[in-house]
Amino acid sequence: MTHETTMTIREMCDAFGVTPRTLRFYESKELLFPIREGQKRLFTKRDRARLKLILRGKRFGFSLEEIRQLLDLYDKGDQQLTQLTQSYEIAQERLVDLERQRDELEGAIADLRDQMRWGEKMIASIRQSKKAAE
Numbered sequence: 037m038t039h040e041t042t043m044t045i046r047e048m049c050d051a052f053g054v055t056p057r058t059l060r061f062y063e064s065k066e067l068l069f070p071i072r073e074g075q076k077r078l079f080t081k082r083d084r085a086r087l088k089l090i091l092r093g094k095r096f097g098f099s100l101e102e103i104r105q106l107l108d109l110y111d112k113g114d115q116q117l118t119q120l121t122q123s124y125e126i127a128q129e130r131l132v133d134l135e136r137q138r139d140e141l142e143g144a145i146a147d148l149r150d151q152m153r154w155g156e157k158m159i160a161s162i163r164q165s166k167k168a169a170e
Contacts, residue, residue, distance in 0.1 A: 041081060042071065045077050048084070063077070065100060067103065068087060068090075086107055093106070096130050098130065102126055
């Protein structure tokens with residue numbers, strides 16, 4: 037395999053904005069399979085595609101086990117139909133979770149704003165009382 041088709045751990049880190057520790061972690065979890073040349077790791081085009089999917093899955097809140105299962109389905113030989121179908125189903129569930137979290141967060145933000153407005157009025161009232169007493 038030529039160097040043009042592989043990347044070193046440093047090149048992977050720079051390209052994907054991850055740390056060497058992250059890459060070693062994903063390798064230890066058998067999500068990435070770099071070529072080992074002594075202490076050197078060389079990542080193939082397949083590793084790069086897998087890392088892109090891992091990072092996207094993590095961003096969407098998929099567990100490492102869900103990501104592993106989806107990555108393992110890639111080699112099923114059905115033109116990725118199974119992988120895409122299961123990815124879509126997991127994504128639908130995740131979207132519902134994210135939307136629920138967003139709604140809860142929006143409610144908390146609105147409550148906090150209300151409390152802050154009340155606090156502003158109380159502070160202004162106390163300051164006014166102090167000025168009047170002076």
